Structure formats: structure tokens, C-alpha cells
Amino acid sequence: MFQLKNGNREWQQLSSDNVFNITNLPPGRYQLTLTVMYPGKIYPDKSLHWSFTIQSPLWKRWWFILLTLLTTFAIIWAVVRAYYLKKLAVQKAEAGKQQAIEKERNRISRDMHDDLGSGLTKIAILSEVAKKQMPEPEKAKEQLEKISQSSRELVDSLQDIIWVLNPANDTLESLAAYIREYTLKFVEPFSLETGFDYPDQFAAIQLSEEKRRNVFLTVKESLHNIARHAHCTRVDISITEEPGAFTLLIRDNGRGFDTGNTRMFGNGLKNMENRISQAGGNYQISSAPEKGTLTIIRMPV
Structure with missing residues (x-):
């Protein structure tokens, strides 16, 4: 006869070849007792006792579950962090490009204002002077020559700007x-x-x-x-x-x-x-x- 405490507490008969199988036991501590029964009477002083423990599967242990959760959260955090760092890097790169474009626009604007703007202003002033001096051909001719010179300088400045901008x-x-x-x-x-x-x-x-x-x-x-x-x-x-x-x-x-x-x-x-x-x-x-x-x-x- 055998009895398994913390499992099936009923005494059970051994098979004819004195073999017994115990399967699918949940995790826990057990005590197996073997004894003699004859005829219909149990003899406790003739019993054998064996205690054993069945551990929970690794994946059911609390520390493993906690470790799995922490690992999962760490992976999720790393993925999310990598995503946002990449997104931030792209945004910084775009902002840097935009800043560079804006800087270049401002520089071109300054160059055009300094070179072309001043040249056009000079031509406009000389034109007004030439108009007033039309009754005096020699003086008017002098102003027209200045206008011609300023126009050539203006074309040269524009050519310089175009050359600089050409990659x-x-x-x-x-x-x-x-x-x-x-x-x-x-x-x-x-x-x-x-x-x-x-x-x-x-x-x-x-x-x-x-x-x-x-x-x-x-x-x-x-x-x-x-x-x-x-x-x-x-x-x-x-x-x-x-x-x-x-x-x-x-x-x-x-x-x-x-x-x-x-x-x-x-x-x-x-x-x-x-x-x-x-x-x-x-x-x-x-x-x-x-x-x-x-x-x-x-x-x-």
C-alpha cells in the first residue's frame, strides 16, 4: 500500500508487480508512505517514509516573472528611446539645414542689397543729375559715362554673386x-x-x-x-x-x-x-x- 500526503491522501494498492506511477503533480512538498497491509490491516511500524519537493517550472517562479517583465519593459523603453532619438536627430538635422538655408538667404540678401542696391541707387541719382544737365551736353555726357560705368560695375557684381552660388x-x-x-x-x-x-x-x-x-x-x-x-x-x-x-x-x-x-x-x-x-x-x-x-x-x- 502507498499513500501520498499533500496529494491523494487515500491509501492505494500497489500493482501486482509492486510498481506505482505518480504523474502531473503540482509544485509543492510531498511525503510518500509505503506500508504493509495484511489481511486488511495496516501496520504503521512497518512503514517507509520519503519526503520530496517538486519545484515550480522556471517560467512560473516569481523572480523569473519579475525578470521577464523588467526585461520586456527595458526592451520597450530602449526601442521607444531609440525611435525618439532618431526622430530628434532628424529634426535637428532638418533644423540645421533650415538654419543654413536661412543664413544663406540672409547673406544673399545682404550681398544684393550692398552691391546691387547701392549700384542701382547710384545709377538713379546719376540719371536725375543727367536729366537736369541735358541743356548742357558736355556735362550730361559726363553723367552718362558715369551711369555706364556704374552699370558695368553692377553687371560685374551680379556676375560675382551668380558665380558664388553655382555649386x-x-x-x-x-x-x-x-x-x-x-x-x-x-x-x-x-x-x-x-x-x-x-x-x-x-x-x-x-x-x-x-x-x-x-x-x-x-x-x-x-x-x-x-x-x-x-x-x-x-x-x-x-x-x-x-x-x-x-x-x-x-x-x-x-x-x-x-x-x-x-x-x-x-x-x-x-x-x-x-x-x-x-x-x-x-x-x-x-x-x-x-x-x-x-x-x-x-x-x-
């Missing part, structure tokens, strides 16, 4: 070619000799719009300073490529000046230095009386 020109080779073209055109009325020392073959160096624009405007202003103040006969421009940078030199053989006294240039030299610095480069100017002037622009790429 096809975002290379050092394109910048060098445009500087050469502008210089030859600019110095022609002053009968200045010019020389260009460029690499035979430019490397495929990409330049941002900001770098191209600021370098070109600095070259442009340097040439204007040479025309107004240098009293020179020759201008030389050279470009050398270096690992991760290029250097542009503008040299004239004019009368030079004392670098400790730059009042004649107003804020021009400081503005050029700020412009190159804003693009990440370095601007230097070297000069002395009767020694000419050397402008050095070094720009990382």
Missing part, C-alpha cells in the same frame, strides 16, 4: 580661374603688368561656397587697394597647394606702406582678416615703404 564652381581650380579672369579685367584700365604662378594641374580640391566667396572678395578688395594706393606697375598672384590647405599670394611692386599706420585703408584690412578667419583661414599682410606689399591667404581644405 559647379566649388573647386580650387575654378576659384583660381575666376581670380585670373577678374584680375586681368580689373587691371586693364590701369595698364598694370600681371603674372600668375599656378600649378600645372590642380588637385581635385573641393571648396565650400563660404571659402570661395570670402577668398575671392578678399582678392577683389586687395586689388582695389593696389589700384588706389600702391602706385605699382606689376601685380603677381600665385597659388600653391599643400596637404590639407592652399596658400594664395598677392604681390605688388608699389610704394608699400608702414603696417603700423593703416588709416588710409579704414577698416578694409581688418574686414579682410575677419572674412578669411570666418572661413577658417589665416590672413597676413607684409609691407614697408618703397618695398611693395605682399598679401598672404592660407586656407585649410
